Amino acid sequence: MQMTTLSFTNFHQHGPLFANMLKARHRTFVDGMNWDLPSADGMEFDQYDTAQSRWVCVHQGDRVLAGLRLTPTTARCGVYSYMVRDAQRGLLSSIPANLLDDPAPIAAHIWDANRLFVAEGVETDIRHQVQLSLMGHMVRSARALGASTLIGLLPIAIPRLGRRLGIDMEPAGPVMKIGGVAHRCFFVSMASKMH
Template sequence: MQSTTLSFNNMHRHGPLFANMLRARHSTFIDHMHWDLPSANGMEFDQYDTPQSRWVCVHEGGKVLAGVRLTPTTARCGIYSYMVRDAQRGLLEEIPSNLLDEPAPIAPHIWDANRLFVAEGVSTDIRREVQMSLMGHMVRSARALGATTLLGLLPIGIPRLGRRLGITMEPGGPLLKIGGVAHRCYFVSMASKMH
């Protein structure tokens, strides 16, 4: 099992991994969860999949097991910035605008973490290992990008995983049902004991 952080600058060195990650997102969010998201050629994508973002993938033998997208809160692409802020601004009709208790931050040391998933078909005997690998690599990648904090609209079970790695996650907004799944915005501190 490997963990890789993809960017537009390095994806050419990883063969079809980026496309496979978008296919795994399609399988997870569109096929399984029935979310109404943009897709083409069996790949799910949106306006935040730009050169400003990074994608953390856990994979084995070319198969993507899990992933998450990291986007700087300073990102801009047309009218869009990052997912949590754009939802708060009312630009994303599928996400309630009251997702944060305070105005969404814009700062180079805060990155947005979203589209977190564990692929369908990951067996229960390795699922925890895959989740831990994803969370650990996400934190290391975010730190390498200069982040001290991540902000993410995440499934509510994620903080329990974070605690096992020594990652502090503080609620930043109300509990929301998105696509039938309980989510909440969390601030994830990079100043944890996790190495």
């Protein structure tokens, strides 16, 4: 099992891995959950898949097992910033604007974590290991980017995984159904793990 953080500067070193990750996102969110998201050629993408973001990927060779996207809360691309903030600003009709208890942060040390998935077909006997690998690599990648905190609209079961790795996750808003799945915004503090 391999873990890679993809960026616009290293795509060329990883062959079809980025395209395969977008295809796995399509199978997860569009095919599996019936979310109405932009897609082309069997790949799901949106306005946050820019050079400012990074993509954490757990894979076996070119086979994507799991992934998520990290975007700085300081990001800007046209009228968009990052997913949680733009939802709060009413720019995303598919996500309720009341997803946070407080105004969405904008700070260099806070990054947005979203589009978390474990790919369809990941074998039951390695699924837990894949989930833990994804969370662990998310923390390592975010730290390397200078983040001490993540904010994300994530499935409500995620904090259980975080606790197993010693990752502190605090609710930042109400539980809400998005695409039929219970989600909640969480702050993921990595400050105590920064040594």
